[in-house]
Amino acid sequence: MSLDLEQIRRIARLARIAVSDAEAADTAASLSGVLGLIGEMQAVDTTGIEPMAHALDAQVSSAQRLREDKAVEPDRRTAYQASAPAVQDGLYLVPRVVE
Amino acid sequence: MLNASLSEMSAALESRKISSVELTQLFLGRIAKLNGELNAFITADAPRALKDAAAADARRATGQSGPLLGIPVAHKDIFCTEGIRTTCGSKMLADFVSPYDAHVISRFGAAGAVLLGKTNMDEFAMGSSNESSYFGAVKNPWRRSAVPGGSSGGSAAAVAARMAPAATGTDTGGSIRQPASFTGVCGVKPTYGVVSRYGMIAFASSLDQGGPMGKGAADLAALLNVMAGFDARDSTSLDRPPEDYARDLERPVAGLRIGLPREYFGDGVDADVAARVQDAIRWFEGQGAKTVEITLPNTKLAVPVYYVLAPAEASSNLSRFDGVRYGHRAAEYADLYEMYCKSRAEGFGAEVKRRILVGTYVLSHGYYDAYYLQAQKIRRLIAGDFSDAFAQCDVIMGPVAPTTAYEAGAMSGDPVKMYLGDIFTIPASLAGLPGMSIPCGFDSKGLPVGLQAIGNYFSEARLLNVAHQYQKATDWHIRVPDAFPL
Amino acid sequence: MDWEIVVGLETHTQLLTESKIFSGASTAFGAEPNTQASAVDLALPGVLPVLNAKAVEFAVRLGLAIGATISPRSVFARKNYFYPDLPKGYQISQYELPVVQHGTLKIAVEGGEKTVRILRAHLEEDAGKSLHEDFKGLSGIDLNRAGTPLLEIVTEPDLRGAKEAVAYAKALHSLVRWIGICDGNMQEGSFRCDANVSVRRPGAPLGTRCEIKNLNSFRFMEQAIEYEARRQVELIEDGGTVVQETRLYDPDRNETRSMRSKEDAQDYRYFPDPDLLPLVINEAEIERIRALLPELPQAKRERFARDYGLAAYDAAQLTASRESADFFEDLVRASRAEPKTCANWQTGEFAAALNRDGLEVGHSPVGAEALGALLRRIADGTISGKIAKEVFEAMWRREAEGPGAADAIIEARGLEQISDTGAIEKMVDEVLAANARQVEDYRAGKEKAFNSLVGQVMKAAKGKANPGQVNAILKKKLGG
Known part of the structure; x- marks a missing residue:
């Protein structure tokens, strides 16, 4: 299993990670190695096996616990925005979002 | 005091032989002296630690006590701490100060433990050698040219060099057990759901589990008594009655049925490692334990399954690091798309980017069934292997890792080779089982070897019991590296 | 030959919970930016979601109201994409296993009733808002809305034309308010529809659809579907083909246009959210919720026609909302008059006055008790029907209030009938x-x-x- 540069660019675009042309070739080689490793799973017959999504779903009867509908969170905007790269009037600033 | 157990320290505090401030100063001094060389801590906040210590002394003066009251504990820099930066070993969060405490941090705070500092780690916990930290590699105290293991390598090195009496770590595929093994300390990864993940920066949510690291099993029991417990803010936290993890420490091991998986003793395991592990098992046999050969037939699939599931979850978990609300933002960008791409390319290191890309790929359209779903199905087969095995034994033993600590740089450029080193720790993580690393000797180069013990769900107390009995008869866990005498 | 317009609607209803779907932050509308965005809503490192019980109960309520199957086990998944108003970089939504499946809603259409099939309704979280004004070419992000619970209700492509689509949307709008799960406020975005529109020759297979977004009023919905259908017909008749895409309705120009930004090779990489366990709803819980469900519009409509001897049209009008139906029953009780007389007054004078002032039943200056007292004065010969209208207008202007308002006005104005x-x-x-x-x-x-x-x-x-x-x-x- 190996990836071509176009696939690398597509994945990098989806993941929003800039990959230069020079890096793309290295990335392709290294990802292909990892995909070779995980390709070993393909031969296993898993017919009729339920996917296991949680570490405990084989063990505990796992059901989602629910929270009571109560608004309990205080306004902590100042503290939460202390680490923000750019804010104005309480809003997080980003380059113009195009619709 | 530097090499004392937690109960000895607690007794000294209780009898006023030492104050928490003095004890904390002792370890802060050790950090100041050694951290330049070992790089085990990213942040050591002495004023904060001394403030905690003074508060603990004040609490004791009012008649309060407790096993961890006034004891300094180092925390892996993956646990969010209010007022102290939490970097997760990444440039992305190099300046991030969390506005809240992780559940684990709150629990230690409530128990009166002193927050000694934040330990170094592989970036976002992705790595087995602690070389991927933005804050530089951690050195193995037993041999400074070797790696300490990862991803909780800073916590492991800090305990090994006695810069901290105890530390927290997190384990996704072996990140507590493997560095514990590489540095000759003790560490336990609890059953998934026992320790709250709230405030523990997520790598792979269905696998991540916090746990304690320390010198001996009795220390771990005291630490786990504080760390474990239900947390309503984590939907995967288990609502079980609290238990005393120290309750079985003194139980004899006679009659213990030890399962030895054929797959954990085959080719690829260093001869020294195999020999030390066999020695330890022979000790248990000498105490009346019985060994039984078992098989975990899907072991070799665990690494491929893990390297689908963990990157898939990680690729999604790390999407929040987009430079909008916190974290690194690129200095220049033409538009929103470029701001995202550059901020993330600059903020993440090579291994993190590699795993995000792998995860994005395996989840993407057309590959989901072949990779993600197939991996989840094999995950169930692997869990099934263990449930079959525990029909025949109480605890499974084997090596933590096929090798002892390797030289720094030995694995760089070959991620797959490094991934394969996690073959014995990943299976228990996939199944959600508790596992621990117990120091069991040294190889011919003088590097520590770790014995792994894997138990059934919620059998942490039993694992700690097994380790404690062994440690009463051995001194591997209290040996100190020659280079860093007390 | 004619063209048939085929429409399926996806409706996002904001659920009337006090707190968000996965956090304890308030969902109140109109707060200062980011003051109702908690650590979880902001996706700070390390935070985790915990599901709101009320949101689940509301989803079940809708499921029961449309006669749907309530999934005993449903799963939350992550829909991954980057957008500044989506703090985690993924939306938690239900994908393969939604909580509600296969229901129906009856709507009134020309010449009778039509049953619209509802494919699914699933729980998910809302995103924040991007504001574009006043930031010198930048956008400002307000995450107060992020994490507000949504129930997305998806129909089969059963609707034929804009009018039917609107009739369905109105019926659903009425239903969600009726069962108390959504305030239906379209201006504030509590009830938002997207329409999947395609055209075909009658009997032919379904054509290629376009999804139209931003239909925030029933009028816009009708115009947008009509415009879009016309566009597709013209395109096909000119020899072109419809391309599947997302289009935005622009009410100022009354046209739809392609949203290129949404076409960035969408690949949402759905997978089950490992932070959340499967949502399990047992029979006992379903029955508990069923017992709390109010009488539903259709049942009420039928009962009004049967028990009060009303025409189908009157019964439908009176049961257009729960408030209206309750008002009617209170009025019948208070007036002790013929139900038909009550219906005439409620759908006549009363409805006209509400309409004139743009008021809802609940905000009427004349309550059912007061109006009932007025009708009693007609029945007992104190005033004529004609004078009653004058008294009603005076009551509406609040010349007197409360249950004794009619008598007070009759006396003050000396309107008592001469029977000497x-x-x-x-x-x-x-x-x-x-x-x-x-x-x-x-x-x-x-x-x-x-x-x-x-x-x-x-x-x-x-x-x-x-x-x-x-x-x-x-x-x-x-x-x-």
């Missing part, structure tokens, strides 16, 4: 004396003259004479 035979006879005599010509005409067989004489008497009585008595006395005197 002597007094009416005196007025009739005076009118007959002054209108000899009409009396002649009447006697000559011109029936119209009688009405004119009645009018004269009523005028003399300032409208307050009992009309029955006036009629009887006039007849007697003219015949005599």
Whole structure:
């Protein structure tokens, strides 16, 4: 299993990670190695096996616990925005979002 | 005091032989002296630690006590701490100060433990050698040219060099057990759901589990008594009655049925490692334990399954690091798309980017069934292997890792080779089982070897019991590296 | 040959919970930016979601109201994409296993009723908002709305044309308010529809659809679907083909246009959210919720027609909302009048006044008790129906309030009906004396003259004479 540069660019675009042309070739080689490793799973017959999504779903009867509908969170905007790269009037600033 | 157990320290505090401030100063001094060389801590906040210590002394003066009251504990820099930066070993969060405490941090705070500092780690916990930290590699105290293991390598090195009496770590595929093994300390990864993940920066949510690291099993029991417990803010936290993890420490091991998986003793395991592990098992046999050969037939699939599931979850978990609300933002960008791409390319290191890309790929359209779903199905087969095995034994033993600590740089450029080193720790993580690393000797180069013990769900107390009995008869866990005498 | 317009609707309803779907932050509308965005809503490192029980209960409520299957086990998944108003970089939504599946909603269409199939309804979280003004070419992100619970309700492509789509949207809008899960406020975005529109020749397979977003009023929905269908028909008739895409409706220009930004090779990489376990809903829980469900519109409509002897049209009008239906039943009780009379008043004077002032039933200045008291005064002969309208208008203007309002106004204005035979006879005599010509005409067989004489008497009585008595006395005197 190996990836071509176009696939690398597509994945990098989806993941929003800039990959230069020079890096793309290295990335392709290294990802292909990892995909070779995980390709070993393909031969296993898993017919009729339920996917296991949680570490405990084989063990505990796992059901989602629910929270009571109560608004309990205080306004902590100042503290939460202390680490923000750019804010104005309480809003997080980003380059113009195009619709 | 530097090499004392937690109960000895607690007794000294209780009898006023030492104050928490003095004890904390002792370890802060050790950090100041050694951290330049070992790089085990990213942040050591002495004023904060001394403030905690003074508060603990004040609490004791009012008649309060407790096993961890006034004891300094180092925390892996993956646990969010209010007022102290939490970097997760990444440039992305190099300046991030969390506005809240992780559940684990709150629990230690409530128990009166002193927050000694934040330990170094592989970036976002992705790595087995602690070389991927933005804050530089951690050195193995037993041999400074070797790696300490990862991803909780800073916590492991800090305990090994006695810069901290105890530390927290997190384990996704072996990140507590493997560095514990590489540095000759003790560490336990609890059953998934026992320790709250709230405030523990997520790598792979269905696998991540916090746990304690320390010198001996009795220390771990005291630490786990504080760390474990239900947390309503984590939907995967288990609502079980609290238990005393120290309750079985003194139980004899006679009659213990030890399962030895054929797959954990085959080719690829260093001869020294195999020999030390066999020695330890022979000790248990000498105490009346019985060994039984078992098989975990899907072991070799665990690494491929893990390297689908963990990157898939990680690729999604790390999407929040987009430079909008916190974290690194690129200095220049033409538009929103470029701001995202550059901020993330600059903020993440090579291994993190590699795993995000792998995860994005395996989840993407057309590959989901072949990779993600197939991996989840094999995950169930692997869990099934263990449930079959525990029909025949109480605890499974084997090596933590096929090798002892390797030289720094030995694995760089070959991620797959490094991934394969996690073959014995990943299976228990996939199944959600508790596992621990117990120091069991040294190889011919003088590097520590770790014995792994894997138990059934919620059998942490039993694992700690097994380790404690062994440690009463051995001194591997209290040996100190020659280079860093007390 | 004709074209058939095929529409499926996806409706995002904001659920009326106090707190968000996965955090304890308030969902109240209109707060200062980011003051209701908690650590979880902001996706700070390390935070985790915990599901709101009320949101689940509301989803089940809708499921029961549309006769759907409530999934005993449903799963939350992550829908991954980057957008500044989506803090985690993924939306938690239900994908393969939604909580509600396969329901129906009946709507009124030309010539009867139609059953619209609802494919699914699933729980998910809302995103924040991007504001584009006043930031010198930047956008400002407000995450107060992020994490507000949504129930997305998706129909099969069962709707034919814009009018049916609107009829369905209105019926659903009424239903979600009826069962108390959504306030239905379209201006504030509590009820938002996207329409999947395609065209085909009758009997042909489904055509390629386009999804139209931003339909935030029923009028826009109708215009947008009509525009889009016309666009597709013209495109096909000119030899082109419809491309599947997302389009935005621009109400200012009344057109839809392609949203290129949404076409960045969407690949949402759905997978089950490992932070959340499967949502399990057992039978007992479903029955508990069913027991709390109010009588539903259709059942109420049928009961009104049956028990109150109302025409289907009246019953439908009165049950357009739960408030309206409750008002009617209160009115029947308070007035002790014929249900038909109550219905006429409620759908007549009362509805007209509400409409004129743009008010909802619940905000009417005249309550059911007060209106009932007014109707009692008609029944007991204190006032005529005509005077009652005058009294009603005065009540509407709050000249007097409360259950005694009608009596107070009748007294203050001296509107009580004249039923004193002597007094009416005196007025009739005076009118007959002054209108000899009409009396002649009447006697000559011109029936119209009688009405004119009645009018004269009523005028003399300032409208307050009992009309029955006036009629009887006039007849007697003219015949005599």
